[in-house]
Amino acid sequence: MSQEVLPDQVDVASQNGAGATEAPADAEAPSYVADQADLDAITDDNDRFLDRELSWLRFNHRVLELAEDAELPLLERARFLAIFASNLDEFFMVRVAGLKRRIATGLAVRAVSGMMPREVLETIWEQASALSQRHASVFRDQVAPALTAEGIELLRWADLDRDEQRACKRLFKDRVFPVLTPLAVDPAHPFPYISGLSLNLAVIVQNPRTNKQHFARVKVPSNFDRFVPLGNDRFVPLEDVIGAHLTRLFPGMEVLEAHTFRVTRNEDVEVEEDDAENLLAALEKELLRRKFGPPVRLEVEESIAPSVLELLVSELDIGMAEVVRLPGPLDLRGLHGIADLGREDLKYPAFVPSTHPVLAEVESAAPVDVFKALRRHDVLLHHPYDSFATSVQRFIEQAAADPHVLAIKMTVYRTSGDSPIIDALIDAADAGKQVLALVEIKARFDEQANIRWARKLEQAGCHVVYGLVGLKTHCKLAMVVRDEPDGIRRYTHIGTGNYNGKTARMYEDIGLLTTNEVIGDDVAHLFNNLSGWSRKAKYDELLVAPDSVRSGLIEQIHAEIEHHRAGRPARIRFKVNSLVDEQLIDSLYLASREGVPVELLIRGICALRPGVPGLSENITVRSILGRFLEHSRIFCFGNGGDPVTWIGSADMMHRNLDRRVEVLVRLPTADSVAEVSGLLDEAFAPGTDAWELHEDGEWVRHRGESHLQEALIEAQRRRRHA
Incomplete structure (x- = not known):
């Protein structure tokens, strides 16, 4: 679910000669060229694109809705909470970090959605903070109590009985204490480097003889279980175990308070390949630099003392607007460990792939x-x-x-x-x-x-x-x-x-x-x-980016317009992870204006705005999420009654179409084309559970009586036992 920085506008294909192609076309294929009036009618609409960053946040919102879905198995809901947390981490490490960098260097320009960069960044913070709060609330108020009711308890230190606390004390002494390194801050010890995504304790200690207070940082080691097992499916966060034994780390000092915090840093990688004699060496050097990227987000427990928060904000050189206050525990990626528990009664039914x-x-x-x-x-x-x-x-x-x-x-x-x-x-x-x-x-x-x-x-x-x-x-x-x-x-x-x-x-x-x-x-x-x-110079059955994936698909879209004008069967159906490319979106708008039905199945980002009168009223956009991550890319065209289908690696994003070598292949047999068509028929069926995109950019869940993935699992089981 990774994202990329915005593309440059360099024609890398002409520089590097990668897969230079011409789009394949049948000798008798109709040709359609949009006239200027058609194009102007579309491009004059400056509100025709949704913002890609905000669309990504809405995708992660859909993941969160799965965690909220009481009809799903409980441990799967816990896993969706962990997936949401991982997704949001990567979004900040890459997309928000890239946006901040472009703003700081003066390279940011108005987005195609019409939003200014700072407006996008402010909206991201507003929506991401609200989603983070909702995420924490789903865990605290829904999933954790439901887990407790099933005998799986995620406790805090104060909830442990005496025997459990003694067991944790032994664990701390024997295994955790030897790997901890408290780092003090004073004139002889500068503020320590805080690695990205690490969980940390900000500790205030006091010298009992001088009453002088000191700050120290303790990193929660990542090579232990995030939630410490206590037996009988009872768990406590590792930072609680460490926090309860801080006096062993600071003997002779009084521990006044300790607060959990976590920093997200810019962890994108940039390598100037043209100047690098050895790409491996250049990349290894850049990976080392990535560890020290600037911070872009500070997560703290909402109970943190104002003085400690002020110190962290100052030393990390981060703005208060980039601080997210949350109820503990932080870093719910650790719920993957809980979701892996051997409670099969709380998971999706077991599924074993079968041989074709x-x-x-x-x-x-x-x-x-x-x-x-x-x-x-x-x-x-x-x-x-x-x-x-x-x-x-x-x-x-x-x-x-x-x-x-x-x-x-x-x-x-x-x-x-x-x-x-x-x-x-x-x-x-x-x-x-x-x-x-x-x-x-x-x-x-x-x-x-x-x-x-x-x-x-x-x-x-x-x-x-x-x-x-x-x-x-x-x-x-x-x-x-x-x-x-x-x-x-x-x-x-x-x-x-x-x-x-x-x-x-x-x-x-x-x-x-x-x-x-x-x-x-x-x-x-x-x-x-x-x-x-x-x-x-030419491939017969392939479209190859950066030269011909975009142009080849646009040519096929235009062919569908001509088929429709001639009264022949015409339809366009795409299944992709993301749809961002403006040229492709405008071509789909042209098809919609001509009356060609367009059905889009998009897991993640969609910058196209469906259902707009006079622009996209013939376009429907759906999203399906579930136990499997929908990842295939499919491009189907009615082609006047002789359907054509392409599959391949390319999403409809600038990075894929301009800065990657991507391949789409035309399926060579009618049987394979029909098989993929049947898959999309099921996905777009009115009774299939899916989210539907509205004109305003909001996704609304349509709860159908069947789920695509469960239907395919059942079909596979029938095939296996036939």
């Missing part, structure tokens, strides 16, 4: 031969309903072990800590196969892990490249080149999600496994483009 029917074992204990299966049928995968382990992972593992495989090429954007796919690539290189791994080491918050993967792969003999200067390589591609009796054959996977087996169990994504020769040829050229100096 084409790849399923048939009367055999041995795994199916993926290559043999793919020679018979393309496979359209839908994770997590279709198992990642028995499809994509098995595809790469079998390729690594197959003596007929000559080469494996794939992109690595984010992967899991114990990645079987990375291990398979290493095994393939050890076996003498040509292995190309395009590792995106600038994947936000995964930079360190990807640097480690890159070096491990290089040491194993893999060809490791880092993409193109100025562009993140975000596309999800894997290609296996195999020597077969009838010649060389390419097996290709193109997906919407990362090659990460862990997130594949939680993220909803779509992927295509195919032996289609045209797609294989396109992907081979693209890999050459990314690893060398090849320049492919």
Whole structure:
């Protein structure tokens, strides 16, 4: 759910030659070019865009509404509270920090929503503070009491019985005390550095002989459980245990008061790649700098003494407007640990992904031969309903072990800590196969892990490249080149999600496994483009950013307008994480004005304003949230009765369309197009539970009798037992 800073306006494609393409078009496709009057009618409306930052806050509001939903299993509600907290942390670390930086340097300009930067920042603070208070209230007044009623108690120190306090005293003495480092502040000890997102105690102690008071900071260690288990599903915050034993840290002193606080810092990464001879070294240096980014938010318990708060604000050089007072405990990300408790009666029913029917074992204990299966049928995968382990992972593992495989090429954007796919690539290189791994080491918050993967792969003999200067390589591609009796054959996977087996169990994504020769040829050229100096002028079945994703989709939108004018079937349906790009939004407005029905399924940010008379009355926008994170990107067009569907890695944001290498692939078979169409039919059905976006930017939950994800789980179970 990460966000990015606003894009620059440099034409990075012309500088770097990444995937230069022309949008594919059928020879008989109708052409529509909006005349100036059409464009003026839209662009003259200066109120046609919603603010992207405020739209993101409304997305996190929807996450909070799930935590409030008494119909959801209780521990899942606790997890949504933790997700809300993590989301908001990242929003401040990246989006708010970036906005503050641009304001400070004088680079901020009026947003396309019409709001001035300081107005946006002030509104963010107002809305984010209100959401934080609501979040704390949901925990204190709804979830925590409900957990207590189920025998799971989240207590404060004063609530513990004597035996529990004694147990905590032993824990403190034996394990916690040895790792604590109290840092005093006096003329010989400057105010200590407070690391971002760390939980801290601000302690006031007094010398009993001189009555002089001193300030000290104690960092709550992050390598212990956030909520200390006491047995019998009773827990106490770790900072309460530390706070109750502060006299051991300050012997001979009187502890007068202690208050919990937490700082959020600017943790975005900027690397000037054009000036860096070694991108790895430059990025490692920048990651070190990130640890010392300026603070952007200070969270304190509402009971904090005014004098202590004043000291923190002064020493951290932060404004009072950036202080958030909350009832304790702070940092509810720790509720992930509570949500992981083995109380299955308080969780979603267990769900186990199944192997796609084409790849399923048939009367055999041995795994199916993926290559043999793919020679018979393309496979359209839908994770997590279709198992990642028995499809994509098995595809790469079998390729690594197959003596007929000559080469494996794939992109690595984010992967899991114990990645079987990375291990398979290493095994393939050890076996003498040509292995190309395009590792995106600038994947936000995964930079360190990807640097480690890159070096491990290089040491194993893999060809490791880092993409193109100025562009993140975000596309999800894997290609296996195999020597077969009838010649060389390419097996290709193109997906919407990362090659990460862990997130594949939680993220909803779509992927295509195919032996289609045209797609294989396109992907081979693209890999050459990314690893060398090849320049492919045109792709037949791919749209590749930064050159042709935006223009290709706009061309298809215009084609739908022409189909509608000619009386042929026309419809546009998108499923994306975010819709921000103004050119695409204006094209959708044009389609709506012409009468083309437009249905948008958007998990996160939406800058389009639906339902505006004369502009977007034919556009509906929905959002579906649930146990899985909706992550796939789908673009469907009625195309005059011969539907066309694209899937891929690109969201409709400037960063994706201008500053990343992204790939969309046109689904090659009518069966796969129909399968995706059925998915969207279910998502947009009147009876499906979803949020609907109104003209004023507010999302209102429409409680239907069915939930898309539960319906898909049930369909998967029926398929498995058929």
